Amino acid sequence: MKTFWLFLVYLLIALLVIVLGIILGDIGPWYFAWLVGTVMIVLISAAGGALLDTQEDEKQSPRA
Amino acid sequence: MEAYVILKSLWWLLLGVLLMGLAIMVGMDMGVGTLLRFVGRTDTERRVALNTIGPHWDGNQVWFILGGGAIFAAFPLIYATAFSGLYVVMLLLLWTMIVRPLGFEYRSKLPGTGWRNAWDWMLFLSGFLPMVIYGAAIGNMLDGVPFHFDWDMNSHYTGSFITLFNPFAVVTGLVSLSLSIYMGGAMLMGRTEGAVYQRARKAVIGGGLIGAALFALAGIWVSFLPGYQLVAAPDPGAAQTPLQQTVTVASGAWLHNFGAHPALWLVPVLGFAGMLLGTLAAGNHKPILTWWLGALAWIGVIGTAGAAMFPFMMPSSSDPSQSLTVWNSVSSEHTLAWMTGWTAVFVPLVLWYTSWAFYVMRGKVKSETIEADEHAY
Amino acid sequence: MINGTVVALSRWQFAMTALYHFLFVPLTLGMTFLLAAMETVYVTTGKQIYRDMAQFWGKLFLINFALGVSTGLTMEFEFGTNWSFYSGFVGDIFGAPLAIEGLMAFFMESTFVGLMAFGWQRLTKVQHLIVTYLVALGSNLSALWILVANGFMQDPQGAKFNPLTMRMELHDFPALLFSPDAQDKFVHTSIAGYVTASVFVLGVSAYYMLHQRHMALAKRSFRMAALFGVLATAGVITLGDALGFVGGHAQPSKLAAMEAMWHTEAPPASFNVAAIPSQREQRNLWTLQIPCVLTPLITHTMTQTVPGVDTLEAQAVQRIKNGIPAVEALKELSGNPNDAQAMAQFDAHQADLGYGFLVQRYAPNQDVALATSGDIAKAARDVIPQVAPIFWSFRVMVAMGLLMLAFFIAAVIFTLRNDAEKHRWLLKLALWMIPVPFVACEMGWLVAELGRQPWTVYQMLPTWMAASSHSVGYMVFSLAGFLLLYSIFIAVEMYLMVKFIRLGPSAHGSESPTRGGGSAGTYAPAAMLK
Numbered sequence: 010m011k012t013f014w015l016f017l018v019y020l021l022i023a024l025l026v027i028v029l030g031i032i033l034g035d036i037g038p039w040y041f042a043w044l045v046g047t048v049m050i051v052l053i054s055a056a057g058g059a060l061l062d063t064q065e066d067e068k069q070s071p072r073a
Numbered sequence: 074m075e076a077y078v079i080l081k082s083l084w085w086l087l088l089g090v091l092l093m094g095l096a097i098m099v100g101m102d103m104g105v106g107t108l109l110r111f112v113g114r115t116d117t118e119r120r121v122a123l124n125t126i127g128p129h130w131d132g133n134q135v136w137f138i139l140g141g142g143a144i145f146a147a148f149p150l151i152y153a154t155a156f157s158g159l160y161v162v163m164l165l166l167l168w169t170m171i172v173r174p175l176g177f178e179y180r181s182k183l184p185g186t187g188w189r190n191a192w193d194w195m196l197f198l199s200g201f202l203p204m205v206i207y208g209a210a211i212g213n214m215l216d217g218v219p220f221h222f223d224w225d226m227n228s229h230y231t232g233s234f235i236t237l238f239n240p241f242a243v244v245t246g247l248v249s250l251s252l253s254i255y256m257g258g259a260m261l262m263g264r265t266e267g268a269v270y271q272r273a274r275k276a277v278i279g280g281g282l283i284g285a286a287l288f289a290l291a292g293i294w295v296s297f298l299p300g301y302q303l304v305a306a307p308d309p310g311a312a313q314t315p316l317q318q319t320v321t322v323a324s325g326a327w328l329h330n331f332g333a334h335p336a337l338w339l340v341p342v343l344g345f346a347g348m349l350l351g352t353l354a355a356g357n358h359k360p361i362l363t364w365w366l367g368a369l370a371w372i373g374v375i376g377t378a379g380a381a382m383f384p385f386m387m388p389s390s391s392d393p394s395q396s397l398t399v400w401n402s403v404s405s406e407h408t409l410a411w412m413t414g415w416t417a418v419f420v421p422l423v424l425w426y427t428s429w430a431f432y433v434m435r436g437k438v439k440s441e442t443i444e445a446d447e448h449a450y
Numbered sequence: 451m452i453n454g455t456v457v458a459l460s461r462w463q464f465a466m467t468a469l470y471h472f473l474f475v476p477l478t479l480g481m482t483f484l485l486a487a488m489e490t491v492y493v494t495t496g497k498q499i500y501r502d503m504a505q506f507w508g509k510l511f512l513i514n515f516a517l518g519v520s521t522g523l524t525m526e527f528e529f530g531t532n533w534s535f536y537s538g539f540v541g542d543i544f545g546a547p548l549a550i551e552g553l554m555a556f557f558m559e560s561t562f563v564g565l566m567a568f569g570w571q572r573l574t575k576v577q578h579l580i581v582t583y584l585v586a587l588g589s590n591l592s593a594l595w596i597l598v599a600n601g602f603m604q605d606p607q608g609a610k611f612n613p614l615t616m617r618m619e620l621h622d623f624p625a626l627l628f629s630p631d632a633q634d635k636f637v638h639t640s641i642a643g644y645v646t647a648s649v650f651v652l653g654v655s656a657y658y659m660l661h662q663r664h665m666a667l668a669k670r671s672f673r674m675a676a677l678f679g680v681l682a683t684a685g686v687i688t689l690g691d692a693l694g695f696v697g698g699h700a701q702p703s704k705l706a707a708m709e710a711m712w713h714t715e716a717p718p719a720s721f722n723v724a725a726i727p728s729q730r731e732q733r734n735l736w737t738l739q740i741p742c743v744l745t746p747l748i749t750h751t752m753t754q755t756v757p758g759v760d761t762l763e764a765q766a767v768q769r770i771k772n773g774i775p776a777v778e779a780l781k782e783l784s785g786n787p788n789d790a791q792a793m794a795q796f797d798a799h800q801a802d803l804g805y806g807f808l809v810q811r812y813a814p815n816q817d818v819a820l821a822t823s824g825d826i827a828k829a830a831r832d833v834i835p836q837v838a839p840i841f842w843s844f845r846v847m848v849a850m851g852l853l854m855l856a857f858f859i860a861a862v863i864f865t866l867r868n869d870a871e872k873h874r875w876l877l878k879l880a881l882w883m884i885p886v887p888f889v890a891c892e893m894g895w896l897v898a899e900l901g902r903q904p905w906t907v908y909q910m911l912p913t914w915m916a917a918s919s920h921s922v923g924y925m926v927f928s929l930a931g932f933l934l935l936y937s938i939f940i941a942v943e944m945y946l947m948v949k950f951i952r953l954g955p956s957a958h959g960s961e962s963p964t965r966g967g968g969s970a971g972t973y974a975p976a977a978m979l980k
Contacts, residue, residue, distance in 0.1 A: 050483070058491045081525065173520075314784070
């Protein structure tokens, strides 16, 4: 049951984000771009870091 | 009453709240700065004192920034006239204040005694001087400042900067300093133990008693000081400039509001009660109660100045009829309405997360933790 | 009445203190999000090294942050202390974003930065991560509101002049907040901060890699900063173009100065790659041109005309003539707000009020009614800012931007192959790149603010009348004070920064077993050793 409520809460947040995104995209397209762009930059950079760990692991113990 | 008059009055009150918030929160940090050399005899003791406010000084300082921003947004003409008129004093305030963040952040970064002593004295200066200037600025507002306007509202200050340190302003400056020492001491009592605690407690008692005595002195002085009275002016709800009113000056006129509304006497009483009961609370080792009573004392003291002057905010001693009042220096209705909306949303939010931050960092600051924590000041 | 020397000194003081402030701001804007990215990896993978990274870079960040906060206080004071007429004239609309900045952004940033530094032991991993994100969001929202305020000075949207209060007043808040200039400017500036932080982290990491120190930390920081930087640089260039597009329409005089366009050309106009502009002769003494490039660059079409200096000055003459009755009427209204005739005259001419103010400077006794056609011509010439410094600042900024893009692309290629440490030229270059984004940021501000001249608020309030009426002595005193204090500050900051970079992460007593690893390339993730 707890998971279901969590699911509902997230669903609600997602809907809210979509509505806000539509409004913001309409009147403040660059603000919207900043929001999306910043999230993207942070996540790609984070993923790049995690990827390096994998590469280093490969280097240390190359798969046979 | 029309909406604009209500908004004007509301923003006068909100500005008061901000000035109180600033005095309480920033004054507390500055009090710690002033006391740093005296409650801490060894380097570790000083670091303990510094770290009681370490996580909070930056957030607290925003009260100061917000105070400036709110005057700018809600009373642009006060911001313009006061900041430029009190130029040299404002610069001294600014220069001492901008050393403070560096003092916190850089002091313990290097081990040298000379380095640390130098920053300690910087922190002393940047705690002591701004609080004196803060109080002296309020004293000067009560006293009147020599300025006048051109037809296009360009302001001219005609006094010298020495006159800003007149005897009355020095007394109000010392009231402010005493209260900041009281609050700094109260914070130190709450977050330290041992020798630092004991010395801080003495500072609280001293600050409270001297503050109360000086506040009384300032009160008696004000009854002889020339006060300002609005004789003729446009309707408070009208859009106006300070060029359209008539103001007279009469000795003791600052007490007229109290005469007309005797309930206002409760405001200075609150100031005295806060300081004196707070001293008792400190004597009885109740740091949290001491802190809150000190906050009430600030509310009483600043409230007293506001109650005496209303609707005046910055009277002109050289051309009284061009004095700045709530009605003629305030922003437009539209701006005030928007600002009210933002304030209503964000001030509760700020209070909520600020108290959370204090909750997270609760408890006594111990010398062992500081020496182990590389992030400590 | 107005002393030209005082205005000039006030301008110098504001420019110096603002440029100085902006040495520290970009690093704050970008570093906070980079720290958040590092901490995100720590929280999601649980690898200790990322915590060390967040803490080490966090320490450098805080050294920088303290000065950002300090010098920011100056900015908040300076509008009132030195630009009092300006403050009274636009405080109603300009003060609002500044106050909201404090309320919404600065409180958030400052409260949580304390927890970020002191809360490692007291908060859960996720709580601390959220705190770090809130610091990043707070610092960038601060920038948002400041740039909304600046956007208003560049392109005054959402305001109206009220002759009863003799000032500009807010009448449309959303128009102020969503002004295209404010939007582009915010994103451009914020992302320029990301670029600055990336170059900084990349440079310092390269320094460690060159000396084979702290390899685990340096390689990961290098990788993250390179990716962060390449995306941010692309964004900064995109937004720079958008800003030129929007600004070109809102501020044709700035655009003409940026491109040293003295004469209006039939589209498609040619682009000056380099030039030696002469303000006095109103022409370029020498140019290097590419034909047909300017028009599509600025207007994104081939047919729209881009007005040159000659056209703009001719337009200014008309607007000044139309503005003179507005100033006269305003003077009447100042004495008697109920003067219906003056109000009608003001309403008819208020669109050009600012141009009326512009000629007031040259009119005898500063009475616009007495202005001669010679005075008007002088004022009309004023509407073009100083071309040469704007033209060249702009070119330096763009060149630095392109240089950084090229550099980041190279860095990304090598770091993705995980052999950046083998290319010593790249690492050395990375070190040399550290000053580049700072120069670019400062040049950007020079273009923005010099290009706005002669106005403080574009076409509304001329700079010459915006300053406080101080004596020269006061200005010399304050300038000397700032010079002294700020010189000491930068020396102390640089000393600490270099010292803590040299000491490296090991100096901050981290418990990670990987720190200070002497042998090159060999590294073991902290998690594996546990």
